[in-house]
Amino acid sequence: xxxxxxxxxxxxxxxxxxxxxxxxxxxxxxxxxxxxxxxxxxxxxxxxxxxxxxxxxxxxxxxxxxxxxxxxxxxxxxxxxxxxxxxxxxxxxxxxxxxxxxxxxxxxxxxxxxxxxxxxxxxxxxxxxxxxxxxxxxxxxxxxxxxxxxxxxxxxxxxxxxxxxxxxxxxxxxxxxxxxxxxxxxxxxxxxxxxxxxxxxxxxxxxxxxxxxxxxxxxxxxxxxxxxxxxxxxxxxxxxxxxxxxxxxxxxxxxxxxxxxxxxxxxxxxxxxxxxxxxxxxxxxxxxxxxxxxxxxxxxxxxxxxxxxxxxxxxxxxxxxxxxxxxxxxxxxxxxxxxxxxxxxxxxxxxxxxxxxxxxxxxxxxxxxxxxxxxxxxxxx
Amino acid sequence: xxxxxxxxxxxxxxxxxxxxxxxxxxxxxxxxxxxxxxxxxxxxxxxxxxxxxxxxxxxxxxxxxxxxxxxxxxxxxxxxxxxxxxxxxxxxxxxxxxxxxxxxxxxxxxxxxxxxxxxxxxxxxxxxxxxxxxxxxxxxxxxxxxxxxxxxxxxxxxxxxxxxxxxxxxxxxxxxxxxxxxxxxxxxxxxxxxxxxxxxxxxxxxxxxxxxxxxxxxxxxxxxxxxxxxxxxxxxxxxxxxxxxxxxxxxxxxxxxxxxxxxxxxxxxxxxxxxxxxxxxxxxxxxxxxxxxxxxxxxxxx
Numbered sequence: 001x002x003x004x005x006x007x008x009x010x011x012x013x014x015x016x017x018x019x020x021x022x023x024x025x026x027x028x029x030x031x032x033x034x035x036x037x038x039x040x041x042x043x044x045x046x047x048x049x050x051x052x053x054x055x056x057x058x059x060x061x062x063x064x065x066x067x068x069x070x071x072x073x074x075x076x077x078x079x080x081x082x083x084x085x086x087x088x089x090x091x092x093x094x095x096x097x098x099x100x101x102x103x104x105x106x107x108x109x110x111x112x113x114x115x116x117x118x119x120x121x122x123x124x125x126x127x128x129x130x131x132x133x134x135x136x137x138x139x140x141x142x143x144x145x146x147x148x149x150x151x152x153x154x155x156x157x158x159x160x161x162x163x164x165x166x167x168x169x170x171x172x173x174x175x176x177x178x179x180x181x182x183x184x185x186x187x188x189x190x191x192x193x194x195x196x197x198x199x200x201x202x203x204x205x206x207x208x209x210x211x212x213x214x215x216x217x218x219x220x221x222x223x224x225x226x227x228x229x230x231x232x233x234x235x236x237x238x239x240x241x242x243x244x245x246x247x248x249x250x251x252x253x254x255x256x257x258x259x260x261x262x263x264x265x266x267x268x269x270x271x272x273x274x275x276x277x278x279x280x281x282x283x284x285x286x287x288x289x290x291x292x293x294x295x296x297x298x299x300x301x302x303x304x305x306x307x308x309x310x311x312x313x314x315x316x317x318x319x320x321x322x323x324x325x326x327x328x329x330x331x332x333x334x335x336x337x338x339x340x341x342x343x344x345x346x347x348x349x350x351x352x353x354x355x356x357x358x359x360x361x362x363x364x365x366x367x368x369x370x371x372x373x374x375x376x377x378x379x380x381x
Numbered sequence: 382x383x384x385x386x387x388x389x390x391x392x393x394x395x396x397x398x399x400x401x402x403x404x405x406x407x408x409x410x411x412x413x414x415x416x417x418x419x420x421x422x423x424x425x426x427x428x429x430x431x432x433x434x435x436x437x438x439x440x441x442x443x444x445x446x447x448x449x450x451x452x453x454x455x456x457x458x459x460x461x462x463x464x465x466x467x468x469x470x471x472x473x474x475x476x477x478x479x480x481x482x483x484x485x486x487x488x489x490x491x492x493x494x495x496x497x498x499x500x501x502x503x504x505x506x507x508x509x510x511x512x513x514x515x516x517x518x519x520x521x522x523x524x525x526x527x528x529x530x531x532x533x534x535x536x537x538x539x540x541x542x543x544x545x546x547x548x549x550x551x552x553x554x555x556x557x558x559x560x561x562x563x564x565x566x567x568x569x570x571x572x573x574x575x576x577x578x579x580x581x582x583x584x585x586x587x588x589x590x591x592x593x594x595x596x597x598x599x600x601x602x603x604x605x606x607x608x609x610x611x612x613x614x615x616x617x618x619x620x621x622x623x624x625x626x627x628x629x630x631x632x633x634x635x636x637x638x639x640x641x642x643x644x645x646x647x648x649x650x651x652x653x654x655x656x657x658x659x660x661x662x663x664x665x666x667x668x669x670x671x672x673x674x675x676x677x678x679x680x681x682x683x
Binding site (some may be wrong): 192256 | 384392519521590
């Protein structure tokens with residue numbers, strides 16, 4: 001089945017490459033994102049946000065080649081090789097999942113191509129293995145969870161039941177939460193990535209004497225957990241990162257998500273000019289509210305555009321400096337890069353609310369301010 | 382701890398019963414037609430999406446369930462007459478290729494129709510919330526209903542296969558395809574019927590599982606792999622085997638995922654070994670069963 005998959009993807013890739021052959025552009029951007037299967041909503045929002053910014057810029061000298069990694073590391077690696085070797089892209093971006101980023105990013109940057117991450121921020125790439133050509137425009141994975149840990153502490157929770165899937169970003173999530181949480185985790189449970197039935201974990205939560213539950217379950221995993229948790233009658237309060245409360249899945253979760261506090265670096269109601277314009281134009285272009293992922297895709301494109309104003313990618317030194325300066329209007333307000341090319345930015349606690357029959361998030365309170373990550377000191381570049 | 386294990390047994394039973402609904406169709410189609418149908422997971426997805434759409438439009442969960450089985454059965458009849466019928470005489474590689482193509486077509490078709498974002502489908506008001514069981518166990522009512530409904534379907538299927546004319550024909554088809562055609566049974570109608578039955582069950586399972594979990598594109602494939610394990614353990618073509626295999630796999634997987642990390646934390650001080658072992662557990666079980674009974678637990682006749 002895997003072999004066949006490769007053949008089919010290959011055929012599609014050849015067809016696309018042929019179709020793209022006639023266009024000449026000064027800057028070629030290769031975007032590999034998760035556009036099919038579980039988790040597709042995330043990749044689609046990153047893509048749509050990214051393309052919206054490129055379109056608004058009015059530049060016709062930028063070509064974006066979009067490919068679907070199907071959330072499979074081997075597919076992502078093959079697409080990346082092709083983009084670098086035969087499409088000769090200057091910049092790559094788009095990966096959603098950290099395990100795919102770990103498979104792709106090191107080889108991309110080692111070959112002198114720039115990689116700008118619109119989502120995945122594995123700890124391994126923020127510390128010792130950081131690279132001058134790797135920029136993370138979203139966050140280091142731990143960050144959003146650190147904000148959740150700080151929030152749990154501020155509420156006064158003493159013992160939290162901690163749960164995340166067993167993959168790089170899940171481990172980062174637990175570490176991030178515990179870094180800022182001053183209580184004791186009541187229990188730590190690693191679930192399977194892609195798991196959709198949480199009856200067993202919910203039974204453990206019920207049996208524990210935890211006063212709160214921290215969970216990181218992005219995409220469909222979060223939908224399943226929240227619905228099952230609401231139906232289980234367990235009433236221990238939840239807290240989590242925004243990934244299970246995002247616009248892409250809120251409609252599917254339904255009222256089970258109402259009122260749950262969740263942490264993020266962005267919210268649709270953040271009151272800055274760039275964000276107001278972004279939310280409005282995104283809704284107009286696509287007919288739906290943008291998610292956090294869409295804002296990250298939009299910001300990634302804005303960053304590239306701002307750097308291209310200063311220098312072309314062919315002048316790698318100057319282009320890199322221009323990226324580092326991060327001289328663009330971010331949808332999340334103040335934004336700058338740390339020494340390891342990861343953001344220094346503010347985090348918020350949001351709450352799920354219902355506005356005109358649509359579930360969305362609004363800011364409850366500010367959380368960590370001008371927050372960076374714990375790995376920057378290990379990064380020598 | 383004992384109570385927790387008891388609750389996990391219920392969870393395992395519920396998972397097993399849902400697996401049975403998937404595996405029953407697979408094993409029938411494989412047993413009667415000798416066909417490997419990878420697109421069975423897509424029919425599961427079709428059922429879930431149909432249920433979510435109908436529940437969204439009418440607000441009735443009962444209608445949604447009927448729609449899920451009907452839509453999946455209809456999709457089953459469609460692909461059987463258009464595509465699968467041409468594959469019976471081919472070897473398994475061709476069948477795998479063609480039905481894999483169907484997976485891609487169904488996934489993209491569903492995305493084009495319903496969009497890329499998961500749909501909303503929740504437990505109906507009447508069945509929502511937990512109930513109190515003996516020993517002070519609080520257990521979601523909906524999961525209990527699933528166990529009951531699954532076992533009822535299993536019983537009905539058993540009666541259908543053993544006590545009705547169609548059932549006898551199905552059994553005869555498993556034993557010798559050419560012979561029952563020679564005896565004047567319209568084999569192509571029988572095939573379509575078996576396929577529709579399997580598809581309808583998969584669709585129903587999709588709706589029930591989708592209610593608990595999330596209704597999204599690609600939801601069928603992980604279940605499909607587990608269902609194949611069930612079919613192999615139970616014995617290809619055997620409905621009873623599918624039921625025993627499904628409940629065995631459900632219990633082993635659920636209890637393994639719960640107990641092994643606890644065990645490895647006690648022995649090695651970390652859950653990693655247990656987590657890794659628990660994700661391999663059903664495949665180890667399959668290997669062991671095949672060692673002892675190469676044709677599966679109830680696969681004597683195949």
